[in-house]
Amino acid sequence: MAISSGSSSSSSAFPFFLLALLCVTAVVFPPAAARTFPDDKSGGAVVSGSKFSLPFPSKAAGSGSGSGSGHGFGWMVSHNGSDTTIGFGGGVGGGVGTSRGGGSSAGGGVGVGVGVDVGRGGVDVGIGVGGGGAASSADGSVGGGGGEGVGIHIGPGGVTVTHGGGGGAGGGSGGGGASGGGSGTGRSGNAVGTGQGSGSANGGTGSGGGSGSGSGQGGSAGGGGGGAGSGGAGGHP
Numbered sequence: 001m002a003i004s005s006g007s008s009s010s011s012s013a014f015p016f017f018l019l020a021l022l023c024v025t026a027v028v029f030p031p032a033a034a035r036t037f038p039d040d041k042s043g044g045a046v047v048s049g050s051k052f053s054l055p056f057p058s059k060a061a062g063s064g065s066g067s068g069s070g071h072g073f074g075w076m077v078s079h080n081g082s083d084t085t086i087g088f089g090g091g092v093g094g095g096v097g098t099s100r101g102g103g104s105s106a107g108g109g110v111g112v113g114v115g116v117d118v119g120r121g122g123v124d125v126g127i128g129v130g131g132g133g134a135a136s137s138a139d140g141s142v143g144g145g146g147g148e149g150v151g152i153h154i155g156p157g158g159v160t161v162t163h164g165g166g167g168g169a170g171g172g173s174g175g176g177g178a179s180g181g182g183s184g185t186g187r188s189g190n191a192v193g194t195g196q197g198s199g200s201a202n203g204g205t206g207s208g209g210g211s212g213s214g215s216g217q218g219g220s221a222g223g224g225g226g227g228a229g230s231g232g233a234g235g236h237p
Contacts, residue, residue: 065096065098065099066097066098067094067095067096067097068094068207069092069094070092070093070209071090072090072091073088074089074090078216082120083117083118083216083217084117084119085115085116085117085190085215085216086114086115086214086216087113087115087116087213087216088114089111089114089211090111090112090113091109091110091111091112091195091197091210091211092210093108093109093198093199093207093209093210094107094108094208095107095108095199095201095205096206097201097203097204097205097206099204101137102137102138103136103137103138103204104135104136104137104138104204105137105201105202105204105205106135106199106201107133107134107199107200107206108132108133108180108197108199108208109131109132109197109198109199109208109210110130110131110195110197111130111183111196111210111212112128112193112210113126113127113129113192113194113212113213114126114127114212114214115192115193115216116214116216117189117216121189122156124151124153124154124188124191124216125151125152125154125186125193126149126151126152126164126185126186126191126192127149127151127186127193128147128184128185128186128192128194128195128212129147129166129184130145130147130148130166130181130183130184130195130197131145131147131182131197132144132145132146132180132181132182132197132199133145133180133208134177134178134179134199134206135178135201135206136177136201136203136206141201143178143179143199143200143201144180145182145197146166146182146184147183147185147195148164148166148186149163149164149165149184149186149193150162150164150186151163151164151187151188151189151191152188153189160188162187162188164185164186164187166182166183166184167182167183177201177202177203178200178201178202179199179200180200181196181197181198182196182197182198183195183197184196190216190217191214191216191217192214192215193212193213193214194212194213194214196211196212197209197211198210
């Protein structure tokens with residue numbers, strides 16, 4: 001089986017993906033977050049969010065901390081003649097913040113999308129992922145993001161892998177806050193997957209969100225979902 005690869009512009013910023021994931025995992029999900037999937041087998045969506053605040057271990061009046069998160073995803077399957085299309089998209093985001101020491105915060109989000117198109121000519125898969133994150137404190141702030149896309153074609157002639165477009169940007173300075181975001185798109189034939197994520201932080205409030213979508217030619221199939229969360233000074237004594 002022949003395997004070939006092609007490349008267009010691509011970029012990534014893995015440290016900021018890590019920052020985004022750390023922001024999200026800093027949030028505690030309660031046991032009640034278990035999901036029941038929709039009965040509709042052709043598609044559906046699940047969305048969830050949580051938010052909580054805790055008193056900061058300081059006796060100074062007005063000092064507090066808070067955090068929040070959200071996540072969601074959607075999917076759909078479509079049949080059109082000899083073509084079958086599957087789309088999936090999802091995202092997660094979160095933020096944390098505290099009013100102590102003049103205020104500090106962090107936020108981030110990640111999104112992913114996958115599109116699959118199955119037809120007589122073979123199988124096409126498009127995958128896109130993007131994310132961003134930011135952190136801010138009285139001493140300074142930083143933000144950034146990145147994304148990547150990949151397209152895969154499996155046919156009688158072998159397997160072809162193409163790197164799609166992706167990128168991100170962000171920045172911050174001083175204590176004035178920061179933001180960052182990134183997106184990526186992968187495509188092969190009629191299959192397209194797109195993901196994007198972003199995060200922002202300013203003072204004692206951080207937030208982030210992510211989303212993704214996938215589509216193909218075999219009908220209007222596509223999936224999308226997203227999540228967002230924010231955390232700010234809770235004001236607990």
